[in-house]
Amino acid sequence: MKMSKLSLFVLLTIGAYLVLKIVVPIIGRFLHPGTWPLIPTSLLKMYMLFIIVTILLYLTSKEEDAKALIAPIKATLTDPSKRMLRNIIFAVIPLLAAYITYSNVAPSYDAPVELRSIHPAPPSSVNAYNKSYNLLTLKNPLRDDAANYAKYVKEGGEVYFKNCFYCHGDKLDGKGHFYQGFNPQPLPFMGTDTIAQLSESFVFWRVATGGPGLPKEGAPWLSAMPIWEHFISEEEIWKVSMFIYDYSGNKPRTF
Amino acid sequence: MNIKKLFKMHYLLAVILLIATVSISEAAKGDKEAGKKVYEKKCAWCHGWAGAGDGAAADFLNPRPRDFTSGIYKYKTSNIDNPFPYEEDIYKMIANGMTGTSMPFWKDVLSDKDIWNLVAYVKSLAGLEGEPAAKVNYGKQVSSSAESIKKGKELFIDRCSECHGDEGKGDAMKKLKDDWVGNRIWPRNLTKPWLFRAGSDPKDIYTRISTGISGTPMPSFDDPASKKKLTEEEKWHVVNYVTSIKNEARRLKDGDTVVKAKRLTGELPKDVNDEKWKDVESTAYPLVGQIIAKERFFTPSVEDITVKAVYNDKDIAFLLEWDDRTNSIPGDAKAQELADGEFYEDAVSIQLPVTIPEEMEKPYFGMGDGSHPVNVWHWKSGTAKDPQSVNVMDATGFKNIKKRDKVNITAKGSYNKGTWKVMMTRPLKTDNKDDMQFEEGRFTPIAFATWDGTNGEKGSKHTITTWYWILLKPPTGSKVVFIPLLVAGIVLGAELLIARSVKKK
Numbered sequence: 151m152k153m154s155k156l157s158l159f160v161l162l163t164i165g166a167y168l169v170l171k172i173v174v175p176i177i178g179r180f181l182h183p184g185t186w187p188l189i190p191t192s193l194l195k196m197y198m199l200f201i202i203v204t205i206l207l208y209l210t211s212k213e214e215d216a217k218a219l220i221a222p223i224k225a226t227l228t229d230p231s232k233r234m235l236r237n238i239i240f241a242v243i244p245l246l247a248a249y250i251t252y253s254n255v256a257p258s259y260d261a262p263v264e265l266r267s268i269h270p271a272p273p274s275s276v277n278a279y280n281k282s283y284n285l286l287t288l289k290n291p292l293r294d295d296a297a298n299y300a301k302y303v304k305e306g307g308e309v310y311f312k313n314c315f316y317c318h319g320d321k322l323d324g325k326g327h328f329y330q331g332f333n334p335q336p337l338p339f340m341g342t343d344t345i346a347q348l349s350e351s352f353v354f355w356r357v358a359t360g361g362p363g364l365p366k367e368g369a370p371w372l373s374a375m376p377i378w379e380h381f382i383s384e385e386e387i388w389k390v391s392m393f394i395y396d397y398s399g400n401k402p403r404t405f
Numbered sequence: 406m407n408i409k410k411l412f413k414m415h416y417l418l419a420v421i422l423l424i425a426t427v428s429i430s431e432a433a434k435g436d437k438e439a440g441k442k443v444y445e446k447k448c449a450w451c452h453g454w455a456g457a458g459d460g461a462a463a464d465f466l467n468p469r470p471r472d473f474t475s476g477i478y479k480y481k482t483s484n485i486d487n488p489f490p491y492e493e494d495i496y497k498m499i500a501n502g503m504t505g506t507s508m509p510f511w512k513d514v515l516s517d518k519d520i521w522n523l524v525a526y527v528k529s530l531a532g533l534e535g536e537p538a539a540k541v542n543y544g545k546q547v548s549s550s551a552e553s554i555k556k557g558k559e560l561f562i563d564r565c566s567e568c569h570g571d572e573g574k575g576d577a578m579k580k581l582k583d584d585w586v587g588n589r590i591w592p593r594n595l596t597k598p599w600l601f602r603a604g605s606d607p608k609d610i611y612t613r614i615s616t617g618i619s620g621t622p623m624p625s626f627d628d629p630a631s632k633k634k635l636t637e638e639e640k641w642h643v644v645n646y647v648t649s650i651k652n653e654a655r656r657l658k659d660g661d662t663v664v665k666a667k668r669l670t671g672e673l674p675k676d677v678n679d680e681k682w683k684d685v686e687s688t689a690y691p692l693v694g695q696i697i698a699k700e701r702f703f704t705p706s707v708e709d710i711t712v713k714a715v716y717n718d719k720d721i722a723f724l725l726e727w728d729d730r731t732n733s734i735p736g737d738a739k740a741q742e743l744a745d746g747e748f749y750e751d752a753v754s755i756q757l758p759v760t761i762p763e764e765m766e767k768p769y770f771g772m773g774d775g776s777h778p779v780n781v782w783h784w785k786s787g788t789a790k791d792p793q794s795v796n797v798m799d800a801t802g803f804k805n806i807k808k809r810d811k812v813n814i815t816a817k818g819s820y821n822k823g824t825w826k827v828m829m830t831r832p833l834k835t836d837n838k839d840d841m842q843f844e845e846g847r848f849t850p851i852a853f854a855t856w857d858g859t860n861g862e863k864g865s866k867h868t869i870t871t872w873y874w875i876l877l878k879p880p881t882g883s884k885v886v887f888i889p890l891l892v893a894g895i896v897l898g899a900e901l902l903i904a905r906s907v908k909k910k
Contacts, residue, residue, distance in 0.1 A: 227907045240900050248893035255888050257881060259663045261874050262848050264765045311450040311461040316696055316703065320451065320509050327507040330657070331693030333871045340514075362769060371769045371777070372872065376697050397446075 155209055155219040166201045170194055181343070190263060266334065266369035269348075273365070278358040278379045288351035290388045290402075299392070306393025309386045317374065322397055332374040339394045346400040350391055353402070357387050434492055435518070440526030443519050447511070456530040458585070466507050467704035472585055476531030477620040480603035482612055483537030485627045488619065491536055495524045498603065505600035505708075541615040541627075543608065544637030549645040556639075557646025564626065564633050565643070568592040573650050574823030576730045580743055584620040589745060591706070591730055592623075594823070596652040600708065610644045654711055655728065657689050664688055664851060664875040666714035666721065673715055673722045677819050677826035682724055685713045692727075692855060692868035697771045698803040702866035706730065706857045710753075710870070716877055721843055722830040725753050725853070732820040733858030736789030740859070749858035751786040752867075753818075753827050756852040757841040759799075767850050770872045772800040780841050781806070784816040784827050786858070793818055795829070799839050803865070813837065845879040 153161075170189055178187035189197070210216035226232050226239065275284050292302050310318075317336035319326040324338030339345050345353060355363070361373025378387060395402055445454070451470040453459040458472030471478075480498060481490030499520050502510035511520065528534070547553050562571070570576035573595035583590050598605035603613070614635065617625035626635040635643065665686045674681040689711045694702045706729070713724040733751045734740040740748070758768045759778045768777030781798040795816035800806040813835055818827035833843040843849070850872040856862040 224907055227904050236904075240897070240904075243900060244893040244896040247896040248889035251892040252885065252889040256885050257846065257878055259665050259876055259878065261660075261662045262765075266765075307450060308461040312465060315450075315462060315507070316465070316694070320507060321447075321511070321514055323509075323514075325509065328693035328696065331691045331870060362774070366766070369765065371767045371774070374697055374770070374871065380699065 154222060155215060156222045159205060159209055159219065162205050163198075163202055166205075167198060170197055182341075192263070264369070266372070267367040268334070270365045270368040272352050272355050276355050276359060276363070279384050283351075283354070285351045285355055288354060290350045290354075290391060292385070292388045292392060293350075302389050302392050303396045304393075306386075306389035306391070307397070309382060309390040310393050313378075313382060314390065322394060333372060334369075336374075339398045339400075341398070342400065345394060345398065346403070348403055350395075350402040353391050354387055357391070358384075435521030435523065435525035437522070437525040437529045440519075440522035440524070443515065443523050444526050447515070448523070451507070456527065462507070465703040467706075468506055468590070469585075469588055470508075473527045473530040475585060475620070476533055477584065479618045479620055480613075481537075481616055481619070482540055483616070484539045484541050485616065485625045487537030487539060489533055489537055491540075492521075492524050492528070495527065496520055499523055501604075503602045505602060541612055542637065543611060544641070546607070546611075547638060547641035547645065549607075549648065553642050553645045554649045557642035557644070557649075560635065560639055560643050561646050564635070568622070569595055570730075570823050572596070572822045573647065574728050574730070576823030577743070581622050590621060594728055594730070595647050596650050596728070597655055597708070598648070598651050599656060605648075607641075607644045607648060610647055611640055614640050614643055654687050654726075655689055655709055657691055657709060661688055662873045663848075664712050664714050664723075664873070666716050666875055666877040668845075668878065668880055669715050669717045671717070673717055673720055673830065674724075674828065676817060677724060677828045681715065682713060685715055685724075687711045687713045687724075687726075688873075690853060690870045690873060692853070692870060695771075695854070695865060695867050695869045697869075698865060700865050702862065702868075704860070705862070705868045706860040707855050707868055710853050710855060712853065714875060714877075716833060716843070718833075720830055720832050721877070722828060723755060725755070725825075725827045725829070727753070727825055727855055728823055729820075729825050729855075729857050730823055731857065731859035732825075733786065734789055735858070744859045745861075748861065749856070749863040750788060751820075751825060751858050752784060752856035753825070754781050754783040754854045755829065756781050756854070758850050759839060759841050761841070761844060761847050761849050767872055769802070770852055771869070772803050772806060775801050777801075778839070780839070782814055782816070782829055782831070784818060784829065786818060786820070786825075813840070843877060845877045848874045848876055851875040 171194070175186050175188055179185060209219050226236055272285050274286055275282050277283075292298075295302075315326050316328045317326045317332065318324055318339065319329065319336070322339040324336045326336065329336050337344055356375070358377075358379045360377035361375040362370050362377055364370035364373060382390075391402075444452075444456075449460055451460040451462045451466065452473060453463070453470070456473035458470045460470060463470050476489065478490045478495065478498075481487075481494045483489065483491055483494070498508075499515070500510060500512040502508050515523070561569075561573070565573075568575075568577050568579060568581065569592045575592040575594040577592050581590050581592065582588065593601065601609070603609060613623070614626050616627070617623045624631065624633070626633060626640060628634055665688065667685050669681065689709050691709055692705060692707055694705045696703060707727050710725060710727040712726075715722050729751060731743055731751075732740065733744070733748055735749060756772070757780045758773070759780060766777075768774055768779050772781070773779035778799055778801045781800055782795065783798060784795045785793065787793040793816070795812060795814060797809045797812050797814060798806050799809065814829055814831040816827060816829040818825060820826075835842070841849070851874060852872050853870045854867050856867040862868075
């Protein structure tokens with residue numbers, strides 16, 4: 151039996167919705183274990199609108215297809231034998247519309263959604279330690295001293311476990327014992343999707359100037375990252391950077 | 406070689422292998438040399454390179470990381486005659502972590518084998534060998550009932566309240582120290598079981614009562630020499646009482662970030678204990694050390710704060726509640742007894758932006774910034790000489806805080822059995838341009854901070870929260886009913902029009 155165009159439309163729409171609502175979070179969970187990343191409702195609505203329009207375009211691309219799609223609707227509206235069904239549909243649709251409207255106008259306590267840029271573009275130069283750094287050319291000077299690599303990593307570890315682990319975690323997973331108290335939550339360093347994507351000069355900038363050093367799209371008023379140039383030396387920043395890359399098995403991006 | 410012989414050889418080999426495996430697993434489940442390698446990568450940072458609990462992080466932690474050279478383990482399931490834990494007890498501490506401390510659970514990054522190897526290594530640090538001879542005897546579990554809870558409560562008041570407080574909030578009347586280097590320690594707040602270190606199942610609690618907590622003043626209630634000994638049945642009654650006193654209101658709820666201010670038609674509550682507060686919804690927020698600006702603070706004692714708010718035509722009132730083991734009254738002899746040297750007043754504050762942000766841009770969450778000032782309402786608990794006080798501060802950053810001469814808020818706090826309740830009231834609108842003006846229906850950022858004076862918290866040393874929200878929810882008017890009805894009517898009309906036009910064709 152060939153499926154009617156209308157059922158196909160309904161099935162495709164439901165299928166697309168389920169993919170966005172369930173499959174996407176499953177993929178997200180696979181990439182970031184322990185999370186369940188949902189698509190924000192406003193975005194979901196927009197995606198669904200485009201998907202429905204696309205499906206309709208596809209199903210009505212030919213004149214007879216368009217007719218076939220509308221035929222069952224027309225039949226429901228005119229066929230005397232379908233009177234009962236017609237009356238039910240006529241009652242249900244306005245009620246549904248009223249319900250959707252109600253849930254939109256009823257005041258709720260849901261906090262406003264705030265979108266911030268997690269990796270804002272770095273400026274070309276930054277000021278810290280009463281100096282100006284060109285972020286395009288800035289390199290970790292300690293990496294040239296390969297003979298002392300292990301020593302620097304260990305010293306970086308000491309810096310990390312005196313300053314960073316409260317938030318970024320004993321496991322460098324962004325879940326230190328204070329992590330719950332902050333929003334945005336601290337960056338995890340494990341895995342290949344955070345510091346592995348950053349050049350070391352970017353890391354230096356984020357550490358030295360902290361949350362308040364973020365550009366506006368990074369919501370500097372929210373980040374709890376302290377301005378580390380007030381607390382630790384330039385050399386200590388380079389050492390701790392070597393430690394987090396070494397511990398997590400990542401390498402700074404160099405291109 | 407014929408086939409039969411080959412089978413026999415295999416059979417023999419399998420038996421030898423089986424025997425070998427069994428004897429190895431009986432000797433020790435892990436390999437301490439392999440454990441040492443894992444230890445130096447993951448554990449030494451806190452527990453120290455030689456396991457003495459003196460790693461880089463040690464001074465910034467409360468509780469401090471365990472010293473493995475002592476061989477004392479707080480949490481074990483071996484009975485009172487066996488001072489050392491089972492290997493499985495140590496395994497669980499590593500795998501599941503110690504809730505409410507900085508010791509994370511490791512089972513997500515370490516393999517089973519890694520953890521058993523670690524167990525072998527940390528045991529070797531104190532020269533521990535073999536396994537204990539006997540487990541705690543659990544007897545027959547008494548299921549929870551009103552009667553059992555009542556019996557448990559009587560036993561609790563008699564045996565436990567001396568340290569854990571009348572209501573179990575750990576508001577001790579004694580100064581307690583541990584056996585390692587005499588660190589100051591505090592009795593557990595039993596109303597927050599989700600922070601219990603080694604599990605909060607009835608069986609876990611039963612184990613704690615039975616074994617005590619080694620290295621701390623928490624005794625074993627199995628000790629036959631003690632007058633306080635409890636029978637198995639009595640211990641289950643105490644367990645049932647302890648599980649009955651948990652305070653769900655203090656528990657953080659994921660994603661619940663809004664103070665839900667309720668509109669009242671009449672007068673606002675008179676004080677913290679007013680009946681009117683009873684049916685107002687509360688929201689709990691996590692508190693963490695102020696680790697952003699100098700002088701930073703790493704070892705807070707207060708974990709969370711619960712907030713309620715109500716308002717009427719004129720005023721808004723907040724009720725702030727948090728568990729604090731001490732009522733810190735400088736100059737008071739009893740409070741002095743509990744403190745270590747100099748101590749300060751307890752305090753709490755609310756932070757609000759002066760201007761409600763139109764877009765997402767807010768003041769810097771730590772005391773605002775140059776272009777975004779904040780108001781801070783700061784209540785202090787008073788000293789033996791001075792009464793409670795409240796101040797309003799205008800701030801544009803950590804270094805730029807001005808105390809006002811005139812205060813237009815009122816605040817009154819009350820301490821009872823391990824809990825502070827403080828109520829602050831202010832007019833919704835004021836004529837001061839430096840004040841935030843409350844508006845119904847607008848999401849407004851709000852943040853909180855507390856100070857536990859006995860824990861050495863003063864000035865910049867205190868707990869903080871990030872920005873959350875407060876919403877003065879307007880009364881739901883007729884609009885909410887009218888608009889959906891109108892929409893339903895329009896849709897029905899459209900349907901009828903379509904039906905008619907289709908029929909005509």
